[in-house]
Amino acid sequence: MKGSLRKFDTPLFFLYIAPWLIGFALFFLIPFGTSVFYAFTDARLPGSVDYNFVGLDNFIDMFNNPIFGKSLFNTFYFVVIGVPVVTTGMLLLAMLLNLNVKGIAVFRAFYYLPTLVPIVATVIIWKLVFNSEFGILNAVLSTFGMAKTDWLGGEHTIKPVIIILQVWISGSGVLIFLAALKNVPKHLYEAAHIDGAGRFRNFFHITLPMISPSILFVVIIQTMYNFQLFTEALLLSRGGPNYAAYTFVYNIYKSAFTDLRFNMAMTQSIFLFALISLITFVLMKLSNRFVYYESEK
Amino acid sequence: MKTNGKISLLALTMSIALVAAGCGSNNNSNSSNNSTPATNAGTENTAATPAKEAEPVTITYSQWGTAEELQRTQELLDKFMAANKNITVKMEGKDWGSYWDGLTANAAGGTLPDVFKTSFAFIEKYAELGIFKELDGPLKDVGFDLNNIDPSLLGLHKYKDKQVSLPIDANVIVWYYNKTLFSDPKTNPKGAKEPSLEPTWAEIEEIATKMTLDKNGKNPGEAGFNAKNIVQWGMSISPGSTIDWFLEPELWSNNAKLVNDDGSLALDTPEAKEVMDYFIDITKNKKINTTPAQIEGLGGQVGLAISTGKVAMNPGGNWNINNFKEAKTEYGTTYLPKFKETKTVVQPAGMAVSSSTKNEEAAYKLLAWLAGPEGQTELAKQGYSIPANKAAADAYIATAGEANKIFLDAQKFGIISPFTVKKTDLVWTYGEQSLKLPLAGDGDLEAALKDLASKMK
Numbered sequence: 001m002k003g004s005l006r007k008f009d010t011p012l013f014f015l016y017i018a019p020w021l022i023g024f025a026l027f028f029l030i031p032f033g034t035s036v037f038y039a040f041t042d043a044r045l046p047g048s049v050d051y052n053f054v055g056l057d058n059f060i061d062m063f064n065n066p067i068f069g070k071s072l073f074n075t076f077y078f079v080v081i082g083v084p085v086v087t088t089g090m091l092l093l094a095m096l097l098n099l100n101v102k103g104i105a106v107f108r109a110f111y112y113l114p115t116l117v118p119i120v121a122t123v124i125i126w127k128l129v130f131n132s133e134f135g136i137l138n139a140v141l142s143t144f145g146m147a148k149t150d151w152l153g154g155e156h157t158i159k160p161v162i163i164i165l166q167v168w169i170s171g172s173g174v175l176i177f178l179a180a181l182k183n184v185p186k187h188l189y190e191a192a193h194i195d196g197a198g199r200f201r202n203f204f205h206i207t208l209p210m211i212s213p214s215i216l217f218v219v220i221i222q223t224m225y226n227f228q229l230f231t232e233a234l235l236l237s238r239g240g241p242n243y244a245a246y247t248f249v250y251n252i253y254k255s256a257f258t259d260l261r262f263n264m265a266m267t268q269s270i271f272l273f274a275l276i277s278l279i280t281f282v283l284m285k286l287s288n289r290f291v292y293y294e295s296e297k
Numbered sequence: 298m299k300t301n302g303k304i305s306l307l308a309l310t311m312s313i314a315l316v317a318a319g320c321g322s323n324n325n326s327n328s329s330n331n332s333t334p335a336t337n338a339g340t341e342n343t344a345a346t347p348a349k350e351a352e353p354v355t356i357t358y359s360q361w362g363t364a365e366e367l368q369r370t371q372e373l374l375d376k377f378m379a380a381n382k383n384i385t386v387k388m389e390g391k392d393w394g395s396y397w398d399g400l401t402a403n404a405a406g407g408t409l410p411d412v413f414k415t416s417f418a419f420i421e422k423y424a425e426l427g428i429f430k431e432l433d434g435p436l437k438d439v440g441f442d443l444n445n446i447d448p449s450l451l452g453l454h455k456y457k458d459k460q461v462s463l464p465i466d467a468n469v470i471v472w473y474y475n476k477t478l479f480s481d482p483k484t485n486p487k488g489a490k491e492p493s494l495e496p497t498w499a500e501i502e503e504i505a506t507k508m509t510l511d512k513n514g515k516n517p518g519e520a521g522f523n524a525k526n527i528v529q530w531g532m533s534i535s536p537g538s539t540i541d542w543f544l545e546p547e548l549w550s551n552n553a554k555l556v557n558d559d560g561s562l563a564l565d566t567p568e569a570k571e572v573m574d575y576f577i578d579i580t581k582n583k584k585i586n587t588t589p590a591q592i593e594g595l596g597g598q599v600g601l602a603i604s605t606g607k608v609a610m611n612p613g614g615n616w617n618i619n620n621f622k623e624a625k626t627e628y629g630t631t632y633l634p635k636f637k638e639t640k641t642v643v644q645p646a647g648m649a650v651s652s653s654t655k656n657e658e659a660a661y662k663l664l665a666w667l668a669g670p671e672g673q674t675e676l677a678k679q680g681y682s683i684p685a686n687k688a689a690a691d692a693y694i695a696t697a698g699e700a701n702k703i704f705l706d707a708q709k710f711g712i713i714s715p716f717t718v719k720k721t722d723l724v725w726t727y728g729e730q731s732l733k734l735p736l737a738g739d740g741d742l743e744a745a746l747k748d749l750a751s752k753m754k
Contacts, residue, residue: 045405047405132593133590133591133595134594135594147525152590152593240733242730242745243730257401259726
């Protein structure tokens with residue numbers, strides 16, 4: 001009876017998983033394989049029949065292109081500076097929203113609302129906020145006697161603006177942290193209180209370790225998001241000024257749709273895929289040392 | 298347990314079958330009611346090749362434009378379909394930016410529309426992808442008279458001496474001013490005169506100085522002028538982000554060039570530097586021109602700045618009159634201001650037939666109609682676009698009026714500067730990033746030019 005069930009379960013398993021498998025093959029495996037193929041050719045359009053294999057030429061071209069270097073630098077800026085800033089911002093907001101004060105549910109709803117607004121609309125709103133001439137921010141700053149700043153047109157200000165925008169739309173991460181904070185057992189704090197622990201000690205020795213799996217999850221998601229940052233760079237300043245917001249994915253888009261070199265875009269995409277995979281792998285490996293899984297203890 | 302498993306299996310199989318059937322039925326209904334545009338039309342007509350006169354055929358046509366422009370094109374297509382009962386044309390319209398992304402994606406996916414709009418600036422770049430049909434033979438076959446179209450316009454739609462696209466309009470760049478600002482003493486307290494038909498930059502600078510006002514009504518150069526609180530600007534230009542349609546003709550106006558014959562950057566000559574330094578000076582020092590940040594705050598479009606009511610003059614294309622009419626802006630027009638000679642850019646949009654079309658005969662018919670006397674006269678009668686076909690010139694004047702005759706007259710000042718792949722890269726890929734801020738006086742121009750020249754190599 002048991003044996004026959006297993007026999008029956010195996011095809012059933014594959015049948016149940018078939019929709020996903022088909023989707024995975026159609027929308028990932030085949031396009032990925034095609035991209036790898038064309039990355040080693042001079043075909044400017046996918047589907048071209050008239051092409052030559054060029055070996056590693058596209059990869060060499062990619063590394064020799066100064067714009068590639070700039071876009072990689074900008075992307076690392078967002079990953080190295082943006083991810084910690086945004087994650088910290090999410091955690092601080094979650095801790096605020098975890099307080100037991102009157103009307104906290106309303107605050108939680110308000111902080112989540114920006115996440116529901118489409119990113120294009122959000123970017124347009126922030127363009128108005130940061131506009132140097134007519135923006136609200138400069139208007140407020142000028143009341144304190146501060147000079148107008150060209151936030152969107154400055155090479156040194158555009159990247160921080162994009163990071164601030166990410167904090168604004170960080171509602172999903174805040175929810176994840178909030179759920180994690182709610183799950184920290186109260187008795188741990190009570191025991192720590194009896195032992196004389198203060199707020200900071202509680203935070204660093206109880207809260208942070210207990211929510212560390214959520215932190216890892218958010219950091220990985222944020223890292224991938226920042227490696228693929230595109231919409232904000234495109235809509236806020238079209239990658240400018242002087243390539244200051246030219247992100248890696250924006251460069252891929254320009255290679256394909258402006259330079260009409262899909263082979264180069266595919267080369268860059270493969271490089272990005274390898275980069276994200278490597279960094280995610282490193283993060284996962286490092287997580288063994290920093291992440292506390294209560295269920296495994 | 299075993300029974301439950303079988304039931305699950307059956308249920309899943311039925312669900313998949315149902316979904317598959319649903320998809321199938323959708324496809325069927327789409328093809329039968331003929332309501333889907335591009336892709337279905339292409340599939341539907343595969344069997345109809347070659348299209349015969351009497352056999353009904355559906356072709357796709359794609360172009361960029363605003364909602365109003367697309368509506369006007371639909372009116373033209375309706376007239377074409379009325380004259381060619383067996384041909385149905387499905388139009389796909391997009392805005393300028395997404396149009397090119399869409400066309401590229403279509404080329405990549407093998408789903409190009411049968412006939413589509415082209416820009417002279419992208420002919421070489423897209424021709425290299427092999428997306429155009431060569432038109433010389435087919436046009437000869439249908440007896441299309443190319444003599445009615447200016448050779449310079451035809452030349453801009455050739456690739457390797459082969460006609461791959463036919464010009465359909467001859468858009469031209471002129472200088473606009475807001476008549477209301479000039480006539481109102483509140484916005485023109487110094488009584489600046491409207492610019493002359495063929496103004497020099499000295500004249501424009503004088504007018505712009507008078508028309509630039511701070512919040513206390515003072516002009517630049519006056520004692521107490523507050524440059525941080527300008528409420529009205531004399532002009533709005535952004536040479537670094539309008540390289541192809543403003544900076545280049547101005548360079549020519551001063552006997553300079555944008556690119557050399559070998560495709561390298563030509564901005565290192567004294568004449569070119571004189572032009573660039575002048576634009577920096579009027580923006581950074583004289584404060585009579587908007588900065589890029591101010592342009593963003595005014596809506597982000599240099600060509601429409603006068604419609605905000607805060608700018609007296611700006612360069613723009615003939616198509617901008619639609620926007621001014623919609624914004625109820627009373628506008629006046631002159632030729633572009635000159636350094637030494639008046640120059641402008643003629644930007645002919647065109648029509649091309651996809652190299653992969655399965656409906657050649659119908660596609661050529663549509664192309665020949667839109668670019669020929671009949672379609673061009675209908676286009677001219679709408680009064681918005683300047684027809685490229687001379688056979689329709691009278692119809693344009695009759696509709697658009699003498700006031701808009703300047704758009705036809707300005708064409709004699711058009712520079713002959715074809716778009717090569719290198720020039721397209723300069724204008725659309727590298728130029729704006731490098732020059733937008735330096736040409737407004739923000740950043741090191743020399744370093745930007747050096748950087749740009751190296752990228753052009």
